[in-house]
Every structure is written in structure tokens, then in C-alpha cells.
Amino acid sequence: MDQNKKTIKQSPLADTHKRLGAFMTEFADWSLPLYFSGILDEHLAVRTHAGLFDVSHMGEIEIRGTHALPFLQKLLTIDLETVTPNRCSYALMCYEHGGTVDDCFVYCFSRSRYWLVVNAANVSKDTGWLRDHASRYSVTIRDLSGETAKLDIQGPAAVSIASRSSVFPFTLLERFGMVEVRIAEVPAVVSRSGYTGEDGLEIYFESSHAAKVWDNLIESDERLKPAGLGARDSLRIEACYSLYGHELSEHISPVEAGVGWAVHHRKKEDFIGKKLLLKQKEEGAVKNLCAFVMHDRVVPRGGYEILDRGDRVGWVSSGTYSPCFEKAIGLGFIENRKLSAGDEIEIRGRYKKSVAAVAERPFYKYKGGKT
Amino acid sequence: MSTKENPAAFRYAASHEWLNASGGSAVCGITDYAQRQLTDVVFIELPPVGKKVKAGDRAAVVESVKSVSDIYAPVSGEITEVNSRLADAPELVNSDPFGEGWLFKISLNDEGELQRLLTKEGYEKTIQGEKA
Structure with a gap:
């Protein structure tokens, strides 16, 4: 065996994906489906009906203890008073310099028990960061990622489809509500949330039950499509959701990435990064996220240069072909200047320069259920 | 998406182009294996008719949802025709890579160059090597 080869983690649904003929890819040291029937087909299924994603690579970190709340107030940018028991919320962890450790979803079970759902590539970094800051708090930090499977069912029909697999009618759940309930008879944590811009659920459970839950959901609706990471990426770009490593990083703050709304600088507790983030909010950041639509059909790719009247003014962070708008779209950062929707920019690609127009964010507005 | 057989009469480049030669000219495309790696094709920049290319030169660029890929001329010659249907239906590269x-x-400068391309069996060994 090649000594340099990293260990590739297998999803608990690896056999299911093989049986379904999934085209597999490697992402954050995991082997996961890139697509089943095709990225565009799965994307449109999620926008019009429903898709089922295996996202078991995502990390789950449990924070327990009498100081769980004050500890997370120190570490997260949001005010945890807004995340009451049985609710979840988008949040970020930052460095003192304002750069981003990771973005995550925080789940509140009680004021002494929370989950952070984090990016797969950042699980060990995040766990280390949390532990490094925990010494003055009575908390235990446990990485549950290895034993936890995660399925996202997303799309306008997703919530009613999933309700067939449970005694709990998920249609009663509010957006960002969370419930502990059995699904396909398996104890699960379920939230009404997602990463696609559609209504839907995120479902967490013990990974040995993965095939049972997957099969139960798939068999309950013949139009529910298995969907892969390819569609997950094109859907999140249409919805303008950040992906760590692209729109967020150690060198990109939440304010720069356009998620300053998740920096609650008015909360009474101090939090790591507050000083710099507040300064960026008040004085403006050097670089700012911008969305754009290509005039031709060249797909913008991460790293392409953005030009304004010939000058390099930034770079592309993500791009895709949007099946909903039938246009190539992208996200990128613009440095030291303000551009408005409609302004023309140029994208210097691998084989030619293309014209694009700055667009309003998001390209695709959330059309989900109960808010 | 079901896998499509590589036609036995075609010749292949290790960079996943196919070529079907007859009477001093040849039709070229990309293999089923290639289109599966690329994901949904959304745009193809085709060469101008009349362009002269050498074997291994970039002849086209394929934009798919996940990637952008250079397509190389498998042999030297002149581009005599491009598939104009792809402008409105790039998905044909995914649904029928060896046909529509x-x-x-391309008109062939030197039919001897065909000997340097892979047979179906040779190409399939190359793919197996990539997968390993």
C-alpha cells in the first residue's frame, strides 16, 4: 500500500451508493457520491420536488456541561440567547484577527447541551480550537462525527415525504426548529433547515442505521431522488450560501463574506474576534463578497481573476452553471471598491476573458415553508 | 447513467478522445468514461473550421458543471466541420458521447499517426490504470 496515501473514509451508505450506481468522488478525505442520475437532474429535482443527500461526512461536536452556554457565547459570533432549546441556528467561530475558524450550525438541546455541526475538513481543527479555549469552563467536548450519520432531505415536498416515516408530522416544525424523534423507527435528531435554499430537513442518527433510514425515505416516494455533492454545491451557490475554503477561511471574515448578520456584536458577552468584526462592520471591510452572472456560457472557477476596466480587483471563490437560470453564475471577492448590481466586470478564465454583470444576492431566494 | 461500450472500430487517445477514421478524414469526440468524469456538459468552445492542428494541440474546451477541460486533437490535420448542434444541446456529449x-x-495529414493511437483494449487498460 502507498504509505503517502491518506485513509479515505467510507460513508455508512457506501454499499447503497454502489448499488445505485453513484459516481463517487473524494471530498475532505471522504468517499461520497458526486452524482447519481446527473448533477443538473438532481438539482432540478430538489427545486421542484425533493432530493435525498448523504452528508455523513459532516462533523458533529457535542458541548455539554453547566458552562456550555457561556462557553459558546465566548466562541460563537451569534447570541446564543436567540437559540432556545429545540432550535438551531447558523453561526461562526472566529479568530481574534476576525478570520474564520469555521462556520457551523449550532443545535440547542438545553442550556447545558449543544451540538455544533461543522465542516468535515475542519472537525479536528474545530475540536482542538474548542478544547484550547475550554480550560476556564465546566464543559465536556465530544466529537460524535464517527458514530453519526446525516441525511438531508430537501425540496418543496421534502417535509411531507419525511413525515411518512415518522409519527411526528414534520410540517409542524418551524424553520430552524429541532426535534428528537424516531424516523424509520430509528432515534434521530431532526431540524427544519438545509443548505439548498429549499424547505427541508436535516436528519442525524447513529450511523449503523444509515441504510434503514435511507431506504425507508427513498421507498416512501417514487419521485424522491438520491442526490450527490455536485447538486449540493450548485444549489448552495444559487442560494449564495458560503462554503468554508471558498467564501470563508482563516483569511476571510464573516463580515467580508456577507454573513455579518450572523455576527451579533450587540450581545452582552464578549466573543473571540468581536473587536475586528465590529470595526469591519462600522468602517467597511477591504474585500467584499460579490455575486455575478456571466454573459457567455463560460463557467467561472475558483481562482479566476475579476477585472474592472482592465484592473485586477478580486478573484472568483465559487462558480457553477445554474440550471434554474440557465446561466453560468459565480461568487467572488472584490477588493477596495464598491460595485453595484448591474455593474459590468470581466472574468479572466483559463482560455479567454468573459464579461459578467454584478448581481443581487442571493440568486435564488428561499421559498421554504413555515418561518 | 448506464455505461456505454467503447466502439471496437474507433481509436483512442490516453487523454480520453476518440477518433473514427475513414477515407482520409476522421470524426472525433470524447469517451463515455470522460463524460462521466466531467459531469453535465454545459458549453463547448469548438475550433473554427479550417483551423490546422497538430496531434496533441488543444482543439476544443469543454465546460461542465464541475470542471473545464481541454480536448486535444488526436491526430494532425485541418478541422473540416464542427458539431453545430452542441451549441444548443451540449448534453448530447453526456447522453450519446460516441454518436450525436x-x-x-478532421482531415488527416498522415494516416500513419493512427498507429500511435490506442485500440479499444489498449484504452480500457489505460482507464483501469487511472482507477487503481
Whole structure:
């Protein structure tokens, strides 16, 4: 065996994906489906009906203890008073310099028990960061990622489809509500949330039950499509959701990435990064996220240069072909200047320069259920 | 998406182009294996008719949802025709890579160059090597 080869983690649904003929890819040291029937087909299924994603690579970190709340107030940018028991919320962890450790979803079970759902590539970094800051708090930090499977069912029909697999009618759940309930008879944590811009659920459970839950959901609706990471990426770009490593990083703050709304600088507790983030909010950041639509059909790719009247003014962070708008779209950062929707920019690609127009964010507005 | 057989009469480049030669000219495209790696094709920049290319030169660029890929001329010659249907239906490259999803036709400078291309069996060994 090649000594340099990293260990590739297998999803608990690896056999299911093989049986379904999934085209597999490697992402954050995991082997996961890139697509089943095709990225565009799965994307449109999620926008019009429903898709089922295996996202078991995502990390789950449990924070327990009498100081769980004050500890997370120190570490997260949001005010945890807004995340009451049985609710979840988008949040970020930052460095003192304002750069981003990771973005995550925080789940509140009680004021002494929370989950952070984090990016797969950042699980060990995040766990280390949390532990490094925990010494003055009575908390235990446990990485549950290895034993936890995660399925996202997303799309306008997703919530009613999933309700067939449970005694709990998920249609009663509010957006960002969370419930502990059995699904396909398996104890699960379920939230009404997602990463696609559609209504839907995120479902967490013990990974040995993965095939049972997957099969139960798939068999309950013949139009529910298995969907892969390819569609997950094109859907999140249409919805303008950040992906760590692209729109967020150690060198990109939440304010720069356009998620300053998740920096609650008015909360009474101090939090790591507050000083710099507040300064960026008040004085403006050097670089700012911008969305754009290509005039031709060249797909913008991460790293392409953005030009304004010939000058390099930034770079592309993500791009895709949007099946909903039938246009190539992208996200990128613009440095030291303000551009408005409609302004023309140029994208210097691998084989030619293309014209694009700055667009309003998001390209695709959330059309989900109960808010 | 079901896998499609590599036609036995075609010749292949290790960079995943196919070529179907007859009477001093050839039709070229990309293989089923290639289109599966690329994901959904959304745009193809085709060469101008009349362009002269050497074997291994970039002849086209394929934009898919996940990637952008150079397509090389498998042999030297002149581009005599491009598949104009791809402008409105780039998905033909995914649905019928060895047929309606062809990319361009090329007149051959030197039929001897065909000997340097891979047979179906040789190409399939190359793919197996990539997968390992």
C-alpha cells in the first residue's frame, strides 16, 4: 500500500451508493457520491420536488456541561440567547484577527447541551480550537462525527415525504426548529433547515442505521431522488450560501463574506474576534463578497481573476452553471471598491476573458415553508 | 447513467478522445468514461473550421458543471466541420458521447499517426490504470 496515501473514509451508505450506481468522488478525505442520475437532474429535482443527500461526512461536536452556554457565547459570533432549546441556528467561530475558524450550525438541546455541526475538513481543527479555549469552563467536548450519520432531505415536498416515516408530522416544525424523534423507527435528531435554499430537513442518527433510514425515505416516494455533492454545491451557490475554503477561511471574515448578520456584536458577552468584526462592520471591510452572472456560457472557477476596466480587483471563490437560470453564475471577492448590481466586470478564465454583470444576492431566494 | 461500450472500430487517445477514421478524414469526440468524469456538459468552445492542428494541440474546451477541460486533437490535420448542434444541446456529449455528441471532423495529414493511437483494449487498460 502507498504509505503517502491518506485513509479515505467510507460513508455508512457506501454499499447503497454502489448499488445505485453513484459516481463517487473524494471530498475532505471522504468517499461520497458526486452524482447519481446527473448533477443538473438532481438539482432540478430538489427545486421542484425533493432530493435525498448523504452528508455523513459532516462533523458533529457535542458541548455539554453547566458552562456550555457561556462557553459558546465566548466562541460563537451569534447570541446564543436567540437559540432556545429545540432550535438551531447558523453561526461562526472566529479568530481574534476576525478570520474564520469555521462556520457551523449550532443545535440547542438545553442550556447545558449543544451540538455544533461543522465542516468535515475542519472537525479536528474545530475540536482542538474548542478544547484550547475550554480550560476556564465546566464543559465536556465530544466529537460524535464517527458514530453519526446525516441525511438531508430537501425540496418543496421534502417535509411531507419525511413525515411518512415518522409519527411526528414534520410540517409542524418551524424553520430552524429541532426535534428528537424516531424516523424509520430509528432515534434521530431532526431540524427544519438545509443548505439548498429549499424547505427541508436535516436528519442525524447513529450511523449503523444509515441504510434503514435511507431506504425507508427513498421507498416512501417514487419521485424522491438520491442526490450527490455536485447538486449540493450548485444549489448552495444559487442560494449564495458560503462554503468554508471558498467564501470563508482563516483569511476571510464573516463580515467580508456577507454573513455579518450572523455576527451579533450587540450581545452582552464578549466573543473571540468581536473587536475586528465590529470595526469591519462600522468602517467597511477591504474585500467584499460579490455575486455575478456571466454573459457567455463560460463557467467561472475558483481562482479566476475579476477585472474592472482592465484592473485586477478580486478573484472568483465559487462558480457553477445554474440550471434554474440557465446561466453560468459565480461568487467572488472584490477588493477596495464598491460595485453595484448591474455593474459590468470581466472574468479572466483559463482560455479567454468573459464579461459578467454584478448581481443581487442571493440568486435564488428561499421559498421554504413555515418561518 | 448506464455505461456505454467503447466502439471496437474507433481509436483512442490516453487523454480520453476518440477518433473514427475513414477515407482520409476522421470524426472525433470524447469517451463515455470522460463524460462521466466531467459531469453535465454545459458549453463547448469548438475550433473554427479550417483551423490546422497538430496531434496533441488543444482543439476544443469543454465546460461542465464541475470542471473545464481541454480536448486535444488526436491526430494532425485541418478541422473540416464542427458539431453545430452542441451549441444548443451540449448534453448530447453526456447522453450519446460516441454518436450525436461528436465534437469535430478532421482531415488527416498522415494516416500513419493512427498507429500511435490506442485500440479499444489498449484504452480500457489505460482507464483501469487511472482507477487503481
